Amino acid sequence: MITLDLTADPVALTAALVDVPSVSGEEARLAGALEAALREQAPHLEVARSGAAVLARTHLGRDRRVLLAGHLDTVPIADNLPSRRDGDRLYGCGTSDMKAGNAVIAHLATTLPAPRHDLTLVFYDCEEIEAARNGLGRIERELPEWLRADLAILGEPTNGAVEAGCQGTLRAEIRTTGRRAHSARSWLGHNAIHRAAPVLERLGRYEPRDVDIDGCVYREGLQAVRIAGGVAGNVVPDECVVTVNFRFAPDRDAAAAEAHVREVFDGFDPVVTDLAPGALPGLAAPAAREFLAATGASPSAKYGWTDVSRFAALGIPALNYGPGDPNLAHTREEHVDVARITEAAEVLRRFLA
Structure with missing residues (x-):
């Protein structure tokens, strides 16, 4: 049985997530470990399961709800597991796309029992393959109430930048x-x-x-x-x-x-x-403006398609923000700068705390 410590430093948690292989269609083992950890270590969260996706949320009665999402799956392993640390870099399949983002999200949700906004977490499956199998589509069909929010932030790799909307x-x-x-x-x-x-x-x-x-x-x-x-x-x-x-x-x-x-x-x-279809930036939404203020960054356009499009179709403003480097996604040498993980955790904590 895999045991994940969601209260651990997000860098260590990233390595732990990477060391559980989760190629598209094979996420169940990682999803099970994440579900068990959330149920044990985050009693303030309601936790649910949908296939190989794990969902959790608070019920604090806040004025706004922020949804934090990340896909659990990776592309096929390319002789790059288990993870390894080399100086300021953590190497391994999925480090950048996007287990570093998942680690930050899971850590914050566990260690912030009373955030300023209600939170929903969505860790989903099959993002890297054909859209018909994408776990968000299944959740939208079967558990649509879990996708209601005032802002969605996807932990897709952006190298610490805020990328708004998508093509x-x-x-x-x-x-x-x-x-x-x-x-x-x-x-x-x-x-x-x-x-x-x-x-x-x-x-x-x-x-x-x-x-x-x-x-x-x-x-x-x-x-x-x-x-x-x-x-x-x-x-x-x-x-x-x-x-x-x-x-x-x-x-x-x-x-x-x-x-x-x-x-x-x-x-x-x-x-x-x-x-x-793409997704409009949605930067006028109050929660989006708050998040931009917390980052201190100027948003840029997202070149490429991401699942922010699915949230935009539901009328939810959505942004891409994650510690990974998109240029390293899917490569044999995939890695993440550990300082980016720490920075992302600090930024999101500043926004949510």
């Missing part, structure tokens, strides 16, 4: 067709790969927008991320598929993003295969 993401396939022929008699066919040239030309000419929302500048991007075509080395191909990825500012909703892609590729028929 939306759209993937689409653009298919061109032709006629097969022997490449020695190519004039008898029509090359589908060649017919994809206008798609690439439009991408090459594309000028992305920079969008300033509440002082956060979101930069859009439209890129080809895959080209598939060809049958054999002596056959004129009769089909080619160009996959494009559009990262869009949160002032566009999903419908507007799809309409923009269709406009760019007018004359073709893009087939959308994945679409997730």
Whole structure:
């Protein structure tokens, strides 16, 4: 049986969480240890379980509720367990993305029995894989009352910065067709790969927008991320598929993003295969302003999609704030600066105490 000490220094707690492997779909062991620790060490919290997710909350009658969330899962281990300390760095799978954030959240919730805001903790599963398996979606369907809050803070790695909102993401396939022929008699066919040239030309000419929302500048991007075509080395191909990825500012909703892609590729028929809206910064919310004051930092736009989008869809302002470095996420050399863990704990304690 794994025993976690949630009252321990958050750096030590990070190492303990990292040393329990929790690749996506295999979080149950870590979730069980975390649930047991919360029930034993934080009697002021109501604790619940949903699959491999662990939830806890206070009932103090405060005017506002702050939700602190983090995913328990990691990408597959890359010979980087168990954790190891090297000077000011803690190495190991999940250190940065995002067990350091989880450690800070769990430690504060346990050691702050009477915070100034009511707290909800959500440690969820399957964030690193397909959205259909994301534990937040299951919680929203089965335990929606647990996701009600005035502000949500995700412990995603931000290197100690406050990243507001997030970009939306759209993937689409653009298919061109032709006629097969022997490449020695190519004039008898029509090359589908060649017919994809206008798609690439439009991408090459594309000028992305920079969008300033509440002082956060979101930069859009439209890129080809895959080209598939060809049958054999002596056959004129009769089909080619160009996959494009559009990262869009949160002032566009999903419908507007799809309409923009269709406009760019007018004359073709893009087939959308994945679409997730972004999240507006939500910095005007009183609890968000309080948190920014506690950090003393200026917020910046989140480049990339995170689960703040799910909270924004529920009408909850949401921010990304965590001690990990996003540039180290998913790497073999993944690590976290221990000073960032201590700093994050101090900032959140200042906000909540």
